[in-house]
Amino acid sequence: MDLSALELSRLQxxxxxxxxxxxxxxxxxxxxxxxxxxxxxVMTNKEIWRDMTRFWGILFGINFAMGVATGVPLEFQFGMNWAYYSHYVGDVFGSLLAMEGLIAFFLEATFVGLFFFGWNRLSKLQHLIVTWLVAIGSNLSALWILIANAWMQNPIGSHFNPETMRMEMTSFYDVFFNPVAQSKFVHTVSAGYVTGAIFVMGISAFYMLRGRYMAFAKRSMVVAASFGLASALSVVVLGDESGYTMTEHQKMKIAAIEAMWQTEPAPAGLAIFGWPDVKAQKTYYEIKVPWVLGLIATRSLSQQMPGIQELVRHGKVRIKNGAIAYGALEKLRKNRLDKETWHLFQQHQNDLGYGLLLKKYTAYPQRASIHEIEQAAQDLVPNVFCLFWSFRLMVGFGLYFILFFTIAFILASRDRLEKSRWFQKMAVLSLPFPWIAAELGWIVAEHGRQPWTVDGVLPTFLSATDIQASAVWTTFLAFITFYTVLLIVDLKLMIKYIRLGPVKALGPQSFGRVTDAGL
Structure with a gap:
């Protein structure tokens, strides 16, 4: 495949x-x-809480529709630009996407309609059940997607079948209860809860600064403050668990995140600041906190964390073994009854993916030179500079969210949210931060997996469809245009309804309830 087409497909x-x-x-x-x-x-029978549910529900509905519109083309790309990936691992990955659509998305989409049109047709309790099913459906949708993604990070519960030349699922239980999936799911959904809480806080603070809908804004901020504090603390705690599972299953990723070029004595220190130099394989101006990384990542004082250079050396061994597995597989395709070759393949089968890294440099991995093996081993190192800073910025935002919601919770408990204009301004200015943190987290998770599409199994450069760069340019520009239009529409609709406020959005009958300053 044309490398420019591959890079364009990745970029798209x-x-x-x-x-x-x-x-x-x-x-x-x-x-x-x-x-x-x-x-x-439902518990208090106070109509203002119904108005709050309906107004924030309108903003949820706009966002949900845009999420669906932008999510569907993602799956199309598996057939357009990543056809070999779909062929090679479709038995595992495709089944998980199907479960997401059948179990989660249809549940969520069905009850979203009932949420909006069932207010006067369902009893209070029935409508409450519908709303909770919408929330459960949203979280289940994230669950299945994150299980699929976790399998790409840690492909357990599956094996390569030399008869079909594809990956096949061997244990749905192992795939579902993948330890990477468990930590990734709770960490990601907690980050989503923080995003929702800051969104509600920011918009409510905007109304307070303008002296509008005070009772509505105050109640909304009280809910968001307590919910957000619990979520922000969960993100940090569960992020620690993600770091531990990463150490177990993706040692190169965590070494790159820390720009840890050489193995350190246990327990390793945590780099707070530094300037990684990839060419020199050194980190300048480094400030470290002793022991912290080792304690977080290994939960021990004696277990060493391998550095990038040691992992590259270990990778060379696996690449050589993978080349042997590749050569044996080529022979088996010609003669499946060769027992000696079968035995040789089974000995080195677990390293076959590493042997495939050589396909970037030679058509015959089994005959790879020392130089080609060295090149493939160096490819095991992701973009250290990008990961190092993306991770630190993400963590910085996470600590800020804890501080932000702690202040919000204290002010709410002392009934000072209305009087603290400095905090209201802080809340409005904080609106974009959770999105930035979420995107940084995505970059750390996905970019850190390179050079693999499926870690240790399928290299990224082999996953793409064999197409011309001009064809990718066409779809790339089409997607950019389509997504940009959707983003503009989403922002305009959101801003429109935020400016309208609950009175104009819900009707004049809500005026007295949402403007009364008293709780």
């Missing part, structure tokens, strides 16, 4: 995924917040 998928991920976190967060608000309405 990355761009569409980043666009789509602008909508996913808010859908996750708002769905649960509006379910909490409607639960309070």
């Amino acid at each position: 998928f990355g761009m569409t995924a980043l666009y789509h991920f602008l909508f996913v976190p808010l859908t996750l967060g708002l769905s649960l917040i509006i379910a909490i608000m409607e639960s309070v309405y």
Whole structure:
């Protein structure tokens, strides 16, 4: 495949995924917040809580529609630009996407309609159940997608079948309960809850600064403050768990995140600041906190964390073994009854993916030179500079969210949200931060997996469809145009309804309820 077409395909998928991920976190967060608000309405029978549920529900609906519109083309690309990936791992990955559509998305989409059109047709309890099913559907949708993604990061519960030349699922239980999936799911949905909470806080603070809808804004901020604090703390705690599973299953990724070129004595220190030099394989101006990384990543004082250079050396061994497996597989395709070759293949089968890295440099991996093996081993190192800073910025935002919601919770408990204009301004200015943090997290997770599409199994450069760069340019420009139009429409609709406010959006009958300053 033309390398320019490969890079364009990667850029296109990355761009569409980043666009789509602008909508996913808010859908996750708002769905649960509006379910909490409607639960309070059912318990207290106070109409203002119904108005709050309906207004935030309108913004949720706009975001949900845009999320669907941007999510569907993502799956189209598996057949357009990544056909060999779909062929090679479709038995595993395709089944998980099907489960997401059948179990989660259809549940969510069906009950979204009932949420909007069932207010006067369903009882309070029935409508509350519908709202919670919308929230559950949103989270289940994220669950299946993240299980699929976790399998790409840690492909357990499957094996390569030399008869079909494809990956096949051997244990659905192992795939579903993949430890990477568990930590990734709770970490990602918690980040979505933070996004929803800051969104509600920011918009409510905007109304307070203008002296509008004070009772509505105050109640919304109280809910978001407590919900957001719990979510922000969860993100950090569960992020620690993600780091631990990463150390177990993706050692190169965590070494690159830390720009740890050489193995350090246990327990390793955590780099707070530094300037990685990839060519020199050194990190300048480094500031480290002793022991912290080792304690977080290994949960011990004695276990070493391998550095990038050691992992590259280990990778060379696996590449050589993979080349042997590739050569044996070529022989088996000609003579499947050769028992000696079968035995040789089974000995080195687990390293076959590493042997495929050589396909970038030679058509015959089994005859690869020392230089070609060295080149393939160096490809095992992802973009250290990008990962190092993306991770630190993400963590910085995470710590900021804890501080932000702690202040919000204290002010809410002291009934000072209306009087603290400095905090209201802080909330408005904080609106874009969770989206930036979420995109940075996506970059760390996905870019850190390179050079693999499926870690240790299928290199990225082999996953793409054999097409011309001109064809990719056509779809790339079409997607950019389509997604940009959708983003503009989404922003205009959101801004329109935020400016209208709950009175104009819901009708004049809500005026007294949402403007009364008293709780």
